[in-house]
């Protein structure tokens with residue numbers, strides 16, 4: 379993902395231990411100054427619970443590192459299967475809200491994936507490493523003010539939007555919030571209960587939840603890809619809102635091909651991503 383910042387800094391390993399540069403000359407003769415190892419960049423947390431949606435899609439909760447701060451829409455790097463350099467590290471979006479006691483993540487396991495294989499063996503009480511910093515550009519502050527917020531997700535890409543909807547920001551800033559979640563099979567509609575939760579929240583904004591199921595005929599009234607639904611007008615008709623540059627703000631997350639195609643479709647309607655000093659109307663996060 380091009381927007382992912384590089385986490386490693388010169389002179390530091392993943393566990394934060396200093397890398398001592400090779401030196402030459404007279405200074406070599408001097409006694410080495412005692413070195414104090416910097417604190418690790420991660421903390422070791424424990425799995426609290428795992429919720430399976432399908433055999434390959436699961437949510438899991440871990441203890442929250444003390445002092446861990448994030449903005450809804452951010453991701454953290456998680457490590458499994460050893461300490462620091464031995465662990466497999468991958469980025470995962472927080473699903474829980476910034477105020478929650480625990481951290482929650484939604485993971486789509488990939489066949490033969492290095493992290494996925496370790497994740498599949500994980501159980502309550504097992505350790506998970508969590509890097510202390512969080513990152514990301516899929517946050518509300520990256521969008522210009524608007525009237526309708528469109529959150530478009532494929533697969534596990536629904537996760538950051540659940541976190542965003544946990545907070546008050548989206549509900550206060552927009553008159554309408556629309557979530558469209560595209561999955562292959564209905565069982566993968568993780569957090570589908572958020573539709574009810576939002577209805578109960580007494581939110582000022584109108585909320586529209588659009589499940590899209592592409593490989594299980596009859597499971598949902600929207601059965602084509604979000605890109606096709608946008609192109610033929612069905613997405614807007616279902617939401618009862620026009621997606622236009624004046625008031626619509628779009629966040630999209632998940633499959634990179636869907637992100638690429640959506641970006642082109644939305645750009646054709648005049649929407650732009652944020653640039654330095656200029657807030658745009660759309661923001662994307664590729665998961666691979």
Ligand SMILES: Cc1cc2nc3c(=O)[nH]c(=O)nc-3n(C[C@H](O)[C@H](O)[C@H](O)COP(=O)(O)OP(=O)(O)OC[C@H]3O[C@@H](n4cnc5c(N)ncnc54)[C@H](O)[C@@H]3O)c2cc1C
Pocket residue numbers: 379382453466468469470471472483484485486487488490491492493494495534535537663664665666
């Ligand atoms: C910013 C960011 C946030 C992310 N957040 C999440 C999240 O919240 N939930 C989540 O499940 N994943 C998320 N991912 C993807 C995640 O980091 C891993 O790439 C994924 O879990 C696979 O890791 P792995 O080690 O099992 O597979 P690897 O051994 O690293 O990869 C195996 C292959 O699968 C491809 N691949 C990776 N992810 C997928 C996918 N989802 N579908 C299809 N192919 C894929 C890779 O390109 C690679 O070729 C995020 C990625 C980024 C960049």
Ligand SMILES: NC(=O)c1ccc[n+]([C@@H]2O[C@H](COP(=O)([O-])OP(=O)(O)OC[C@H]3O[C@@H](n4cnc5c(N)ncnc54)[C@H](OP(=O)(O)O)[C@@H]3O)[C@@H](O)[C@H]2O)c1
Pocket residue numbers: 434486487488489532533534560561562563566590591592593603604605633635636637639
């Ligand atoms: N979900 C499963 O049952 C399953 C099973 C085995 C392995 N996997 C592994 O898990 C990975 C992720 O699977 P996933 O189901 O979460 O994600 P996915 O393949 O990205 O599919 C999620 C949703 O996004 C849609 N989509 C895919 N490409 C799109 C595009 N270019 N434009 C618009 N919409 C698009 C899909 O529609 P379409 O259905 O039309 O593609 C589907 O509705 C797969 O690549 C595979 O490695 C998943």
